[in-house]
Structures are given as C-alpha cells and as structure tokens.
Amino acid sequence: MYVADSRTTPAPADPGTRPGGRGRALPHAKAASALRTVPRTVFVLGTVSLITDVSSEMVTAVLPLYLVATLGLSPLGFGLLDGVYNGVSALVRLVGGHLADRGGRHKAAAAVGYGLSALCKPLLLLAHGVPLISVVLAADRTGKGLRTAPRDAMISLASSPRTQGRSFGVHRAMDTAGALLGPVTAFAILRMAAGGYDAVFTVSFCVAVTGVLVLLLFVPGRTPTAGTAAPAARVSLAAAVGLLRRAELRRLTLCALLLGLATVSDSFLYLLLQRRLDLAQEWFPLLPIVTAGSFLLLAVPLGKAADRWGRWRTFLAGHLGLLAAYGLVLAPFHAPALPLVAAVLVLHGAFYAATDGVLMAAAAGVTPPELRSSGLALVQTGQAGARFACSVLFGAAWTAWGDRTALSAAAVALAASATVCALLQPVRTTTEVAATETAATEEGSAEPSTAPTTDPAPTTEAAG
Template identity: 35%
Template sequence: MAANIGPVRSGQGIPPGVWVLGFVSMLMDISSEMIHALLPIYLVSVLGASMVTVGVIEGIAEATASITKIFSGALSDWLGKRKWLAAMGYGLAAFTKPVFPLAPTIGWLVAARFVDRVGKGIRGAPRDALIADIAPADLRGASFGLRQSLDTVGAFVGPLLAIALMWWTADNFKTVFWFAVIPAFLALALIVFAVREPERPEALRAVRNPISLVEIRNLGAAYWWVVAVASVFTLARFSEAFLILRAQNVGLPIALTPAVLVGMNVVYALAAYPAGVISDRISRTGVLAGGILLLVAADIVLAILPSLSGVALGVVFWGLHMGLTQGLLAALVADTAPAELRGTAFGFFNLLGGVAMLAASVIAGALWDSAGPQATFLAGAGFAAIALAGLLMVNGKIANSRPLPD
C-alpha cells in the first residue's frame, strides 16, 4: 500500500513519507557503498590507477551528480511533481550497477560511475524538496536528520556486507559487485510502489522558468549565504576514498579496508538525527559550527598520527562532523528557500557543492602524490578553518532568517 506523503500538522511527529524515502535511500546506499568501499583499492591494486586518477574519478562522479541536480530540481518545480523524477534517478542507478563487475578497463569504470552519479543527481533534489514539502517547519531538522541517519545506515551496512563477501569469496571484487545489484533494484521497487505523491497545493505560485534571473533572485539573500558557506566548507570535504587509502597506507589489510567506511558511517548515522532534533530547538548555525570544528580535528589527527589508532580516531571525528553538518545544511536550504522553488534551491546548493567537491578531490589526490597524505589532510583542515571563519562572519544573516511557511 502506498504511503501518503502529504504534509502533516506541526506536533504530529515526522511524516511517514520521510521514513519511506529514508528506507529507499538506505537500500540504494547499501548497493552503492558495497562498490564504493572497494572501488579505490580495486582501481589502484588491480587496474593500476594512480592516486590522481582516483581523485579525478571520485571528483567527477560527485560533481556529475551535483550538476545534474540543478536540472532535475528545476524541472520538479516547473512540473510541480517530484516523485517520478526521483524514481527515474533510482532506476538509472540500479540499471548501471551491473556494469561494475563487467567493466574490463578504467574507462568502463569511469563511465559506470558517471552514469550512476547522473542517476543520483536526477533523484537528489526532487527527493530532498519533497521531504522539505512534507515536513513541518519546526521538525525540518529532525526530518532531514532522520533521512540522513537512515541513508547512512545503508552506508555502513554496505561496507559490512563487502567485508563479509570479500572474506567469503577470497577477495573476489567482481562477485561482491554483483551482490550490490540486489539492493539497488529493491530501492527502485520501493519508491515506485510504496510512495504516493500528494497533489500540489493550488495556492502555491506556479514557476515557469525556475532558473531564470528573476527566480534566482527570488531565492533570497539568506539562501545564498547558506550556499556560499556550504560551498567553501565542501572544499574541505574531499572524497572518503582518501580515508580508505590512509587506512591502507598505515597497514590495514585490503579485505578490512571497508571497515573504515563502516566506522565512519556508524558514527554519522548515530549523530545525524540527534543533531537535527537539537537544531530544531536551538541555533542550526551553532550546531553547524561545531561540526566544522570536528572536521578540523579529524584532518589534524589523520595528518599527524600515522597509525591504525590515529586513523580510527580521525574516522570517528569525521563521522561526527558529517552527522552535525549534512542534514543541517539541507534543513537550512529548506528554511530559507520559497516552497515553490525548493527543487531549484537544492539543485543550486548541490551544483556549487559539486564543483567544490571536484576541486577538493583533485587537489587531495595531487597533494597525496606529490607531498604525501599529511599534506592532503592538513590542507583539508585549512579549508575547514576558512569555512568556519566565513560561517561566523555571516552567522547573523543566516540565523536571523526564519523558516518560511508553505
């Protein structure tokens, strides 16, 4: 039976549709992370790729998803419909998954990652805008935190399954990649058959050209301050592939490298929902500042403690910073953007973040090859400090904005 994901009144709790969409995200993340946890090692140890190549592939993959989000988000605003765009994105990702075990060269893997991330881009902004549409203003932080927690459960279940399957198959990468196909198609079935989108409210203003200059201005100054801070912050958040490579660098066996993502995502999942709840009750920007400080700490630990215990501590800090920042940034976008432009708002938010992610991953790979892992993580700490300074400078402009009524 399809879940009714229409708006609920404040005080009734998180809408059931947020749970459904969270489980969809969880299943797709199980699939993606089973592959992602092993892909950097597979590229380097099996296909002979360089660290710069890993950085470029990961950066292009995430930037592709982010660039696509602006178009799918704007299209969802123009159509006034979000579910089927999200379902299309999940479907594209599901049908791309079999390419990973079949790919004979790096070029095929680059193409597969590219198409897979196009699917992520198509689904991302409409799904997040849908969550923003149905969550009461005083529960947006909790709603996005819950969705982020469920999504992140998938992100550590996936690597756990990858570890078990690598042990069971004696490090057979391709067999593990085949198993990753199953949850991807389960996610597609869930969003198609278990989600029903409510009708667009008649009172909501129609948007003819969501990415026109007029509508871009209508997004408002507070929204653009959120985007600016988030983009600088993303420069400090290069791909988690470098956490895996750092663990291998200090002696973790290849079969156990997915444990890095497991540990990070367990912490992430545990922190995201409470952080969202707290942000509904106090300042979102205060919680966000704490998250940025944790990223600075994570980078410093990973740079100066070249041991398994040092990596473990850095990974815990990294997971905490993710939990305290990712859902909150999405909630801030929902707080500051007009309801009829939320798809476009999430699209621009992810576009600029994707450009920053591409730059960050390429820089991280280049620094690793030329100056070692310490330089990579110290540079990340420096970018995070700049983002924190920027947040403190514009804190009043963001904090003084109020969640917009639907």
C-alpha cells in the same frame, strides 16, 4: 514569496506531515512534533535510500576485486575519468533539481534517477572492457545526481519547519546504515559462491529494483506545493536562476562553498591518520567504517539539536569538530594510537552528522517550496564543487610542502572560513524561522549523498 508569482496559495502540508509544523505552533502540537515520529514520507524515503545504498555499496565493495581478479584489468587505466564524472554529476544535479521543480515532479525525477542506477547493475555483467564499464559507472553516477536534490526536497517538503533537522537526521542515518550493510552482503555472497561476481551484481540489481518499487508505491505522488497549484504551473528557468538573488540562499551557498574548500576529502584524512600514527595496514579499511558508524549514531541526535538551537550553528559547530579532528592529527604529542584514531574518526563522523543533512535543512529554510529542489541542488553543487577543488588544491599543497604542512594550511583555511561564515550568519535561527515563515516555507534540502564513502575521490590514488 519570491518566485511564486504563478502560485500564490501556500500549500497545505503533505498528508504524511502532521499539521503541527507550521507557523507558531500550538503548544500541544509543538510537543507532539518533538515526540512523535518523523513523517511517514521521510521514513519511506529513508527506506528507499537504505535499500539503494545496500545495492550500490555491494557493487562498490567488490568492483575493484572484480576488475582485477575476474576481468584481469589493471587499475592504472582508471582514475583519469574522475574529474569528468564529478563535473557531469554536478551538472546533472542542477538539471535534475530544476526539472523536479517544474510541475512538482519530485517523485518522477527521483524515480528516474533511482531507476537509471538500478538498470546499470545488470549492465555491469555485460560490460567487459574499461570503456564500457566507465560508461556504465557514469550512467550510474548520473542517476545518483538526478535523484539527490528531488529526494531531499521531498524530505523537506514532507517535514514541518521545526523538524527539518530531525527528518534529515533520520534519513541520513538510514542511508548510512544501508552503506554499511552493502559490503557485508556482497562478501557474504562471495563466501557462499567463490568468484560469484555475477551473483553479486544480480542481487544488487534485485535490491535496487526493490528500492525503486518502494519509492513508486509508497511515496506520495505530488509534492504538496504542486498539489494545489494548477498542473500547468511551471517553474521557469529564470525563476530558478533568480534563486541567486535571494540574499540568504546566496550567503548560505557561499558559506557552504567556503567551508567546502577547506574540507579535506576522506581519503586524504585517512591517509594522513595512517601516516601520522603508522597504523598497521590491516586497520586501514576499518577507518571509513568507524566514521560511518559515528555518522549513523549521531545523525538523529545532531539533527534534533539543529532543530533546537539552530541549523546554521550546528553546521558551523560540525566544522569546528572537523577542525578539532585536523588538530588531533597534527598535534605533536604522542598519544596511544587507538584512542587518538577513535577520537578523530568519531569527530569526523560527527562532522558529517552535524553538516550533511543539517545543511539541507538550513537551505530548505531559505528556499521557497516551489523551488526547493533547485535551491538544494544549488547548495549541494556549490559544496561538492568546492570539495573537489579542495582535493585538487590539497594534492598540490601536499606535493609542494608535504602532508603535515598541507593539513595545517587546510586547518587555517577552515578556521578562517568558519570565522567568515559565523560573521555572515546567513540563516536566522530556527525559532525565528519557525515563527516568521508561513506554512509554505517548510524547509527542505537536497544533498550530495555526502556519506563518507562516496566522497569525491581525491587525487591521491592511481596505481597498477
């Protein structure tokens, strides 16, 4: 094992995990793992994410209204801090990932992250100016950055190598369900109490605290790898940096980065779709919901598919789905608007379902357990950074050449990246992994919560 000088004993699986998941499983265990439910820990973490997403999306849905209608702020002042947030978030994610690995404190790191975001909700009530609100939102983002990698590491460590994809699929589906429920809850409250933004924030806070409690009470305290190692066992920074010397992880990160560079952000895609079809304006807010719905429904099936015929292949196939979506937007034919929109958005959701959790599952397979969180944070950060760069580049291309040419360029880049990645083939197929990896190598992952709704914002919008 790579960095495991200090910990030679492979850990037994977490209590929440069935024993069937290791090595070349016995036939009956294999069947059981295919049919049985996902590990309890995964469900608990899914529940935590669901609850937390209800809480955060409640705020997201009403914040613009609140700022404009209640505080009388003009939105033009915002936008600018965006790049800073993204940078901070990436840095925090790496730090959070690394700290969680030290002594196997995944749960503690995640709890700090969830807790920090929860505390930000009541602070929103007190912050009445742009600078203060920016600070609160930055703190909220910091919490999100901190918790993502440790949480995904826990998901992967709790799952057997064979069912990583399914576990992540279940988690992402639950996460997305929360994201869909949040706005509904918020608007229901505003309906009961016109102008009751303080009630929205208070309820959001209560929901967030519930999420933290579920995490604290029901997620096992020590990650299995740490459980066996001496408490003093520490993962050094050098070891974390040493992850980069692992060829497979390096190639995987490189591919995630390459593909991320050609992944046009959601808002741009919706804007292009709207322009291409001259969609009636009232449809516009529905576009992200359709994507999320498709993601929600496909996350588990595609996660399972990834376990069966290869995570890397599924990840690449997801990008081909995105390429197909670009193609439909660019296609010259005059299709009836609704079926075309539906096809593009279903593909878009399928892209997330085939890549978001699946990438983490793939990354977990090439990261040793004691560095799981750091490894996943590395891949996520690479991907998120690349997507942010893509937003900037795409904005520039749009300015220089117009929207269709910019998207065509993105499509060519995506096809090229996918080809390169197919040739690099950074991860062996699942069956090989399952056959060769030892018990300690259960896969895991951490992800920027790339739910469509939280995509790095593009440079598209600023207004007053």
